[in-house]
Every structure is written in C-alpha cells, then in structure tokens.
Amino acid sequence: MYNKKGLKTFHYKDLSIEVHPEVYDPAEDTYLMLDSIEFKKEDNVLEIGTGCGIIALECCRKGVNVICTDINPLAVELVKKNYLINQEKLLGNFEVRLGDLFEPILDFETFDVIIFNPPYLPTRKKDLVGGWIDTAFNGGESGLETTKRFIQDLSRFLKKDGKAYLIFSSQSDKKKLDSAIKKSKLKSDIIKSQKFENETISVYCLKK
Numbered sequence: 001m002y003n004k005k006g007l008k009t010f011h012y013k014d015l016s017i018e019v020h021p022e023v024y025d026p027a028e029d030t031y032l033m034l035d036s037i038e039f040k041k042e043d044n045v046l047e048i049g050t051g052c053g054i055i056a057l058e059c060c061r062k063g064v065n066v067i068c069t070d071i072n073p074l075a076v077e078l079v080k081k082n083y084l085i086n087q088e089k090l091l092g093n094f095e096v097r098l099g100d101l102f103e104p105i106l107d108f109e110t111f112d113v114i115i116f117n118p119p120y121l122p123t124r125k126k127d128l129v130g131g132w133i134d135t136a137f138n139g140g141e142s143g144l145e146t147t148k149r150f151i152q153d154l155s156r157f158l159k160k161d162g163k164a165y166l167i168f169s170s171q172s173d174k175k176k177l178d179s180a181i182k183k184s185k186l187k188s189d190i191i192k193s194q195k196f197e198n199e200t201i202s203v204y205c206l207k208k
Contacts, residue, residue, distance in 0.1 A: 014061060015086050017054050023075045024051040024136035028194065029117055029167050029201050036192045036203040037165050039064050041092075043112035046157065048101055048150065051136065053079035055115060056094070063091040067109070071100045072132045101146070102153050110157055114164040118147045120172055143172030148180045155184060155208060164206040170199045181206065 041063040050068035097104035122143035
C-alpha cells in the first residue's frame with residue numbers, strides 16, 4: 001500500500017527500496033533481469049531507465065561501480081533517496097543522472113555492462129494515462145521505438161569485450177528487433193525467457 005505521500009517501501013535481499021506511483025514498480029521483468037546479469041567486481045556498469053534504482057543498487061551492493069539514468073525526474077529523485085537509505089550496504093561507486101537514454105553519458109565514458117529494461121508495450125495515444133509513468137510503458141505503436149534508439153547508440157558506449165542486457169516482450173515484433181540488432185552489427189543471444197499469462201519476457205545479451 002502507498003502511504004499518504006504516495007510512497008511505499010519493500011525489501012529485496014539486503015536492500016530497502018522505496019517506490020512511487022509515478023515511477024515503474026519492480027515487476028517480473030525486473031527480477032528476470034536481476035537473475036540474468038553477470039559482472040566482475042571491477043566492472044563499470046550503466047543502467048538506463050533505472051526506475052526506483054533496484055537493479056543499479058543491487059549491482060552496487062555487489063561491488064561494481066554504477067552510473068544509472070532515467071528520463072523521469074521523479075525517478076531520479078527517488079533513486080537518490082534509495083541510495084541514501086542503502087548507502088552503508090553499497091560497496092561500489094554510485095551515481096544517478098537525469099536524461100533520455102545515453103544523453104547524460106559523456107562521449108568518453110564506456111562500460112563493461114549496460115542494462116536496459118525499456119518501455120516495450122505497443123502503445124497508442126489513447127493508451128496513455130498522462131504523467132511521468134507513461135515513460136515506463138510507452139514503446140510507441142511498435143513497442144520498439146525506444147529500444148531501437150538504444151540499440152542504435154549502444155556500440156558507442158559499450159567496451160570492446162562488454163555486454164549489454166536488454167528486455168524484450170513477445171507483445172512486440174521479434175523480427176523487427178532482430179533486424180535492428182543486425183543493422184547495428186551487434187551479436188545477440190537470448191539468455192533467459194519466462195512465460196507469463198499474456199506474453200513471454202526475454203533477456204537479450206548483446207555484444208560487439
């Protein structure tokens with residue numbers, strides 16, 4: 001339940017995470033990603049579209065250095081709060097930035113691991129509810145509009161031997177996604193999938 005300020009808190013492993021009604025709540029896709037990503041302690045990790053910050057904070061708790069971003073200013077403020085709540089448990093460096101996709105990342109910054117759970121639902125204007133929460137779900141009419149922009153710029157910020165993890169929903173067109181990946185000259189594998197009532201969620205691992 002949300003309190004009078006619209007906030008609620010839950011626990012994930014050693015983390016205490018506050019959430020907000022205008023920021024994406026961790027769901028099945030979040031936990032599938034958490035079960036899929038691999039990194040070494042010295043890695044530099046970027047998470048795009050961090051939401052409440054649960055994935056970025058869990059990576060940082062395990063000792064990696066993390067930069068996370070979100071286009072939603074309410075999400076950025078929420079992550080700052082969740083960082084302070086969990087600061088004593090975090091072993092790596094942690095930073096959150098406001099902006100769209102790679103926009104807040106400097107040209108010289110590259111990463112060993114890049115994580116993105118994009119807005120992937122096929123969405124028409126009539127489906128929008130208004131407010132910042134739309135940015136968490138609105139994948140455009142194809143469901144892939146934001147995903148394709150991510151793939152287009154990914155190589156610039158991914159180290160030569162780096163890995164990127166991307167969530168895909170069967171509600172979108174897999175052939176169009178695979179075509180975008182092929183056009184970017186990235187290699188891809190589906191490393192984990194889980195079937196739910198109305199869709200199958202998959203985690204793609206992308207490499208140069």
